[in-house]
Amino acid sequence: MxxxxxxxxxxxxxxxxxxxxxxxxxxxxxxxxxxxxxxxxxxxxxxxxxxxxxxxxxxxxxxxxxxxxxxxxxxxxxxxxxxxxxxxxxxxxxxxxxxxxxxxxxxxxxxxxxxxxxxxxxxxxxxxxxxxxxxxxxxxxxxxxxxxxxxxxxxxxxxxxxxxxxxxxxxxxxxxxxxxxxxxxxxxxxxxxxxxxxxxxxxxxxxxxxxxxxxxxxxxxxxxxxxxxxxxxxxxxxxxxxxxxxxxxxxxxxxxxxxxxxxxxxxxxxxxxxxxxxxxxxxxxxxxxxxxxxxxxxxxxxxxxxxxxxxxDKDFGTTLPPTGTNLLANPGFESGATGWGGTSGPITSNSSRPARTGTWKAWLGGNGSTSSENVSQQVTIPANATAASLGYWIRTDTAESGSTAYDTLKVQVVSGGTATTLKTFSNVGTSATYTQFSHSLLAYRGKTVTVRFLMNEDASLQTSFVLDDASVTTS
Known part of the structure; x- marks a missing residue:
C-alpha cells in the first residue's frame, strides 16, 4: 500500500x-x-x-x-x-x-x-x-x-x-x-x-x-x-x-x-x-x-x-436487443470487409458470382489450386438469451466430379481457442441456388465467440462457396 x-x-x-x-x-x-x-x-x-x-x-x-x-x-x-x-x-x-x-x-x-x-x-x-x-x-x-x-x-x-x-x-x-x-x-x-x-x-x-x-x-x-x-x-x-x-x-x-x-x-x-x-x-x-x-x-x-x-452473476440490468436484431456488423458485406476479419480478398463485388442481395458477398474458393481462405467476426451472445442462432445464405458450384470431398467450407464457432464445426459444405452436392441454413448458438450464452467460415481447396479444379446475408440473432 x-x-x-x-x-x-x-x-x-x-x-x-x-x-x-x-x-x-x-x-x-x-x-x-x-x-x-x-x-x-x-x-x-x-x-x-x-x-x-x-x-x-x-x-x-x-x-x-x-x-x-x-x-x-x-x-x-x-x-x-x-x-x-x-x-x-x-x-x-x-x-x-x-x-x-x-x-x-x-x-x-x-x-x-x-x-x-x-x-x-x-x-x-x-x-x-x-x-x-x-x-x-x-x-x-x-x-x-x-x-x-x-x-x-x-x-x-x-x-x-x-x-x-x-x-x-x-x-x-x-x-x-x-x-x-x-x-x-x-x-x-x-x-x-x-x-x-x-x-x-x-x-x-x-x-x-x-x-x-x-x-x-x-x-x-x-x-x-x-x-x-x-x-x-x-x-x-x-x-x-x-x-x-x-x-x-x-x-x-x-x-x-x-x-x-x-x-x-x-x-x-x-x-x-x-x-x-x-x-x-x-x-x-x-x-x-x-x-x-x-x-x-x-x-x-x-x-x-x-x-x-x-x-x-450480479444482474446489472443486462437487456437483450430487440428480437430479430442482427448482432453482426455489415452482415451482407455491402460495406466491403468492414466488420469482418480473416483472409484479404474473399469479400468482393466481382459479378461473375452473383450476390444474393446487393452486389457484395464473400466468395471463398474458386481458385483451382491449393488454398485456404476464411472470413470471421467476433460476437457476444447475451448471458440471458433464451434463443440464439447463426444464419446465412450460401450457393456453391464446382468443376470437381464424383463423391470425394476435395474442397470444403466449414462453418465454425471459435470459443476459448477451440473451434467447433457446425456444418461442412464440399464439392459434393453443390447447388447454384442460394439456400439458407441456421444453427443454434445457445450453448455460447454469456461468451464472446468468433463466427468463422473456413474454406480449404485442393490442388486442382475449383469449387466456389459464395456466402451472403449472414446473421446472429437472439431472443
Whole structure:
C-alpha cells in the first residue's frame, strides 16, 4: 500500500457479531452465490514464489528493478496457462520502466465488466510479501480457481496486477487514463485488495465511495455471516481503487492494516496485540514470507472468492436487443470487409458470382489450386438469451466430379481457442441456388465467440462457396 502519514486510518462503524446487526443495502445482490473455499496452500505457494523472486533479485520487487518484471512474468505465465487473455501495459516512471498486467476471462457480457485488482510492486526496502504479495497472490488464486471451476459468468471478469502503486498509483492511473470513455462506462465494479494478511490483523472494508455501497455491503455481510467483526475505513486514496473512483466507477476493497497502531478495543475484537502496528514490517526488509498471519489470509482469500463468484452473476440490468436484431456488423458485406476479419480478398463485388442481395458477398474458393481462405467476426451472445442462432445464405458450384470431398467450407464457432464445426459444405452436392441454413448458438450464452467460415481447396479444379446475408440473432 502506498505510504500515507497524515492522519493515517479513519476506521468507523465497527461491525457487530449480533444477529441482524447488518442489512446489505444499495445494489448488493439479493442472495449470495455459494462461496468457494479457495486453497490457502496454493496462495502460500504463490507467496513463496514471490519471496524467491525477491531473494534472487536484490531482496525486493520494486518498480524499475528486475524483481518486479520477474514477478509479473511469473503471474502472466500462470494466467496464460489457465486460459486467460492477458495484456501487458508498459509505462515509464522516475524509477524506470514499469508494467501493468491485465487478464480477461473469455465470455460474459462485455457491456458489464467486473474487475478485481491488486498492486504487484513492493518498495525497494524489502520483498513486499504482505504489501502486496498477499493481495496479488489472493486474486491470482481466485482467477485460477474460476478458470478451473467450469462456471459461466453472466458478467465479464477481468483481473489486474498494477505496477508502481508505491510511487503514487501510477499503474492504475495509466490504465484508466488510456481507457476509452466507452470502456470505462462498461466497468460496473472495481474491487481492490491491498495487504490482506497482516501479522497483527484487522478487517477493514473500504467505505470511501458511495457509488460502491452495494458491494461494500455484500462484503460486510460476508464477514458477518462468518462471525468476523469488521470496521469501515476511508483509505483516502491510498490504493488503486482511487483511480477508478475518480471516474465515478463503483469501488470497494479490503485492508488488514499497515503502520498504524492497533487499539485495545480492536485487540479485544480481533485478537492480536494492542499498542503494536497491524504490520510492524510495513515497507521494511522484514516484510517476508514470515510476516503473514495465515488465519487472516485464509479468511480474506475466501472472502475474495465469494465476491468474485457473487459479482460474476450480479444482474446489472443486462437487456437483450430487440428480437430479430442482427448482432453482426455489415452482415451482407455491402460495406466491403468492414466488420469482418480473416483472409484479404474473399469479400468482393466481382459479378461473375452473383450476390444474393446487393452486389457484395464473400466468395471463398474458386481458385483451382491449393488454398485456404476464411472470413470471421467476433460476437457476444447475451448471458440471458433464451434463443440464439447463426444464419446465412450460401450457393456453391464446382468443376470437381464424383463423391470425394476435395474442397470444403466449414462453418465454425471459435470459443476459448477451440473451434467447433457446425456444418461442412464440399464439392459434393453443390447447388447454384442460394439456400439458407441456421444453427443454434445457445450453448455460447454469456461468451464472446468468433463466427468463422473456413474454406480449404485442393490442388486442382475449383469449387466456389459464395456466402451472403449472414446473421446472429437472439431472443
Amino acid at each position: 502506498r505510504s500515507f502519514r497524515t492522519p493515517a486510518l479513519s476506521a468507523v462503524a465497527a461491525g457487530a457479531l449480533v444477529a441482524g446487526a447488518l442489512v446489505a443495502v444499495g445494489t448488493a445482490p439479493a442472495a449470495a452465490a455459494p462461496s468457494p473455499d479457495l486453497s490457502i496452500t496454493n496462495v502460500t505457494a504463490h507467496l513463496q514464489q514471490l519471496q524467491s523472486i525477491a531473494t534472487a533479485n536484490g531482496g525486493n520487487r520494486a518498480t524499475g528493478r528486475p524483481g518486479y518484471k520477474a514477478s509479473l512474468d511469473w503471474v502472466k505465465a500462470k494466467l496464460d496457462a489457465a486460459g486467460y487473455t492477458t495484456q501487458v501495459q508498459q509505462f515509464s516512471t522516475s524509477s524506470g520502466t514499469s508494467y501493468n498486467l491485465v487478464a480477461d476471462w473469455p465470455g460474459g457480457d462485455a457491456e458489464h465488466v467486473v474487475m478485481t485488482g491488486a498492486h504487484l510492486d513492493s518498495v525497494s526496502a524489502g520483498p513486499g510479501i504482505n504489501d502486496n504479495g498477499t493481495g496479488s497472490a489472493a486474486i491470482l488464486e481466485a482467477a485460477l480457481a474460476w478458470a478451473a471451476s467450469g462456471n459461466t459468468a453472466k458478467n465479464h471478469l477481468r483481473f489486474a496486477w498494477w505496477g508502481a502503486e508505491e510511487q503514487g498509483l501510477l499503474g492504475s492511473n495509466h490504465y484508466m487514463r488510456n481507457l476509452s470513455t466507452a470502456d470505462k462506462d462498461r466497468i460496473d465494479l472495481y474491487m481492490n485488495y491491498d495487504m490482506v494478511g497482516s501479522p497483527n490483523p484487522g478487517y477493514f472494508v473500504y467505505d470511501d465511495n458511495p457509488v460502491g455501497n452495494g458491494a461494500r455491503d455484500a462484503m460486510t455481510a460476508y464477514y458477518t455471516s462468518k462471525g468476523i467483526p469488521w470496521e469501515y475505513i476511508d483509505v483516502q486514496g491510498r490504493s488503486d481503487h482511487a483511480s477508478f473512483r475518480s471516474y465515478g466507477i463503483a469501488t470497494t476493497g479490503m485492508y488488514s492494516g499497515g503502520e498504524t497502531t492497533k487499539t485495545s478495543a480492536q485487540a479485544s475484537k480481533w485478537g492480536g496485540t494492542a499498542g503494536q502496528a497491524f504490520d510492524p514490517c510495513y515497507h521494511r526488509s522484514c516484510d517476508t514470507i514470515s510476516n503473514i498471519n495465515t488465519t487472516a489470509l485464509d479468511r480474506n482469500l475466501d472472502m475474495i472468492g465469494h465476491m468474485v463468484w457473487l459479482y460474476a
